[in-house]
Amino acid sequence: MATIPADLPNVPTEQSGGDRRQVLIGYKAWAPKNMVGYVFLIGMTIYFLTPLYWLFIASSKDNTDLFASFGLWFANFKLLDNLTQLFTYEGGIYLRWILNTVLYAVVGGAASTFIAMMAGYALAKLRFLGNRLLFAMVLGAALVPLTTLAVPIYLVESKIPGLTHTYWAVLLPTLLSPFGVFLARIYATASISDDLIAAARVDGASEFRIFWSVALPILVPGMITIFLFQFVAIWNNFFLPLVVLSDPTLFPVNLGLATWSFDPAAHELLNNIIVTGSFVAVLPVAVLFLFLQRYWRAGLSLGSVTG
Template sequence: MTLVSEDRDSGRAAARRSGATAVAKAGGPGRPPLRHRIITRSLLAVAAVYFLVPVYWLVVSATKNTEGLFGTFGFWFADPRPLEYLGDLLAYEDGIYVRWFANSLLYAGAGAVASTLLSAAAGYALAKFPFPGRETVFNVFLAGVLIPGTALALPLYLLFSEIGLANTYWAVLVPSVVSPFGVYLCRIYAAAAVPDSLLEAARIDGAGEARIFFRLVLRLMTPALVTVFLFQFVHIWNNFFLPLVMLSDSDLYPLQLGLTTWTGYADRQPVLYQYTVGGAFLSVLPLMVLMGVLQRYWRTGLTEGSVK
């Protein structure tokens, strides 16, 4: 019996050792096989190169003058003087680029904030307040996601012309406030992340609906709101067609429309090539900073432990 027990124990130990060896070769418990990880990281590396190479080219080109843009290797520096060239860009035509930059910040910042709040309110109402026709209203918002913005630009221009708001800041700001995708995302997120029991507890404690929304719901929906804000900010910042249709005064132009205008005159004024490249480089900096600052709010589990 003793010998049988010893043989059985030694067999179990050998099985454990072989299992541990197999797990180690696989990369640890719960980890995918090594070949899958290699393939995944290789694809991610290729994607990173694909997206970062244009940014690198933009950084290098922003340090060159017009002759350097066309006469030197595009992916390496040649007599870099970025501060001098960017200073010339900012001083061109009494600082028209600075005005375009400020206009873009106004359009994108104010439009994204207003759109986020409106989307949060609409999504929360559609998720937590039953009323007749709720699903119909939600389906209308879903249909709005499928309509491209370019298809609405001309009708919006005719409408704003009738009320005298064409060629004003409002002509770009007001259409930017509406985001069907933001409403859809906030409705889905509010239904999952805002517990009904927590809302009932707040109402029993005497909190009004406005206080519940601003003090409780907005905090619980922070990841969704950050997503909506970033999507809408980037969309407005890069929007070209709506300002092209709505605006005729160059002082009201956003960056994208202003830089495109410069490229139309670059054949007669070659220095505009350099200014356009430098302006494009500066235009991506706010998006990079915003993404770096707000990405920490993309986390889950905000309501964990709030309801027992």
Template sequence: MATARPQPAAAAGRRRPHRPRPQLVPTIVLLVGAVYCLLPVAWVLVAATKSGSSLFSTFTFAPGDALFANIAELSAYRGGQFWRWVANTALYAGVGAAASAALSGLSGYTLAKYDFVGRSAIFNMLLAGVLVPGVILAVPQYLLLAKVGLADTYWSVLLPSIISPYGIYLARIYAAAAVPDTVIEAARTDGAGEFRIFRQVAVPMMVPGLITVFLFQFVAIWNNFLLPFIMLADDDKFPVTLGLYTLLNQGSTTPALYSLVITGSLLSIIPLVALFLSLQRYWRIDLLSGSIKA
């Protein structure tokens, strides 16, 4: 009976480790998606550097030299009206997102860590609220706020932005995973009250999740157009999206305003990029802590 001969050690040493082949199709799909998303941004970046006369004369990605002139002209429009729109947007997005993150964190923590009658029904209603588009709620919200005299005020944009069913859902999921029940019981044993436990124990553990809720809501409010369009009539209260829309409508009779709209669009995305770059460290800290726990 023949027996298998062992392979020499030299032959075994010559074997190359198996390397996974790169998945070509997913890589191509991701590249196409990245180009599709970034191409309009690149065009806005280039178009903002061109003057009004050369903006639509030739379609090229060659940058011009009129960026600072366009910014100066935009800043001088109606005595700096554009920067007032930016300040209004920062107010709506900053205050609305901060209040939404705080309310979502408290609501999500309550749904995750307390057992009370109707908890499942409330959570199911929140899930149903996630599926309802904001477009459907805009007109009823306007009618309610107009009934109490808050239409065409800052509150008419701020109040509907505070409650976010999706933010509460994310906070509930994150609180259930990030805040151990044993830590809460230990704090109760030490005599801490429920709100103190939430403020001093749960909130530090939920910071990455709350930052995510804040970012999602900030971007949603910053880019919101329909709600301010319905709620506001005074252009001094307009956010930047609605303000640029009014400039775009005037561009049909004054084509020189098109370059101002494009320049304003470029300037309006800079705060979002800066916010993401400044807050992404919280996600890195959370991933690092997760790997240490694992």
């Protein structure tokens, strides 16, 4: 961030959330010409938040009020009833779906982050035959979304006995994160100095020891960003579980909610459960997002500037 130039003496600085920007004299936040901007932003904010607000209101209504009452305000407050119904329906399978999703996203996200960190570190800091070729493959693969791979992965997995319809069928393919390797290489190049590695080698540390005790602690912020990207990708994953899983007890919450909404006979009766289930599924991730927002920005700026 640039310092205030000396030839502009009356420049106040505005500080908000570590975002230190210059405010030039003559600009007023509430000037009439800025009103267009505010109206536009408020309009967009209403667009972004209304569906989530509706979801919150709707999760407090029973099936009659969902149809009969005004959508954007409370009717009979039945949130607790809905939650009880949600968590006991079909023997409490919803909780199982949430736990499955956490398992897929946390275990898959953590494992793929670690795999990506090792590969990205090697690409950035170690010299080996095929380094450039591997990086080119990583770049190419980063452009291929998991959706493209769903049908081919399904074809392969259906030929491996005992793999489809298990946790592994969803978990193993999510270990692949070429975008994570790409980011890890950028972070390692930017933040690990060669002198540091050299010093550790002189001290007699093994290459893995250097990675584990010297490089990884420095790379923690980058790791969090990579983990977030992969966590969200897995949390959003729908096509792959849809084709490789048939046992509802293994479903992630995405797929579970979708199967409830697919069932036309039960649909009318399940509306309140689907609404409440959607609300509960959104809440933890939304909170996680808001608290970790700076890691998103860090990841996005690095990815876009270099990409």
